Amino acid sequence: MYNRAMAVVLESEPPQSVSGEPGPFREADYLALPAEPRCELLWGHLVVTPAPAVKHQVVLVSLLRRLAEFALERGHLLLVAPADVTLAEHTVLQPDLLLVARERRPAAGARVEGAPDLVVEIQSPSTGRRDRVVKLALYARSGVREYWIVDPEARTVDLLTLEGESYRVAMQEGPRLASRRFADLELDLDAFWDEVDRALTGRLPG
Numbered sequence: 001m002y003n004r005a006m007a008v009v010l011e012s013e014p015p016q017s018v019s020g021e022p023g024p025f026r027e028a029d030y031l032a033l034p035a036e037p038r039c040e041l042l043w044g045h046l047v048v049t050p051a052p053a054v055k056h057q058v059v060l061v062s063l064l065r066r067l068a069e070f071a072l073e074r075g076h077l078l079l080v081a082p083a084d085v086t087l088a089e090h091t092v093l094q095p096d097l098l099l100v101a102r103e104r105r106p107a108a109g110a111r112v113e114g115a116p117d118l119v120v121e122i123q124s125p126s127t128g129r130r131d132r133v134v135k136l137a138l139y140a141r142s143g144v145r146e147y148w149i150v151d152p153e154a155r156t157v158d159l160l161t162l163e164g165e166s167y168r169v170a171m172q173e174g175p176r177l178a179s180r181r182f183a184d185l186e187l188d189l190d191a192f193w194d195e196v197d198r199a200l201t202g203r204l205p206g
Contacts, residue, residue: 075102084111
């Protein structure tokens with residue numbers, strides 16, 4: 001798709017990899033774009049973000065409710081998309097959710113500059129490679145210490161922790177997902193997915 005007014009190319013697919021030289025566009029180009037269509041700057045490429053499906057939004061609301069209480073009680077900063085995270089001159093992303101620890105709150109101004117402590121991406125059929133390949137590499141390279149990938153179709157939450165310059169999948173014990181970055185942050189997966197099901201079907205508790 002070609003945006004003649006901005007003289008930039010908006011792509012529907014992310015770059016194949018983040019090796020070699022980044023694409024031609026930088027943060028200034030990204031900031032000059034209109035609000036719509038919603039885009040991200042991935043490794044120098046301006047990539048259109050698809051509109052989220054209903055299930056994606058239900059999952060997001062359920063996660064937001066749980067993380068908001070946790071963040072508020074401890075003074076952490078929780079943001080929900082669309083919120084710009086500038087990881088490099090060639091990379092500005094909008095994770096579905098992000099958490100910045102209380103001691104790093106000055107990093108959040110008009111946008112988040114630098115790596116959040118935790119990012120969450122809710123995967124859809126059209127964003128699998130974007131979330132699990134391209135964004136994963138960019139988050140790791142930028143120093144995001146913990147990355148959750150939520151798959152509503154498979155009903156899984158993969159928790160990845162940064163070791164050096166790459167992620168390691170943290171093994172879960174039982175139905176509780178326990179953050180490695182935030183010692184007192186846990187997610188009861190059975191209760192979480194049950195709440196998602198109730199929201200989608202209108203089933204009442206009990």
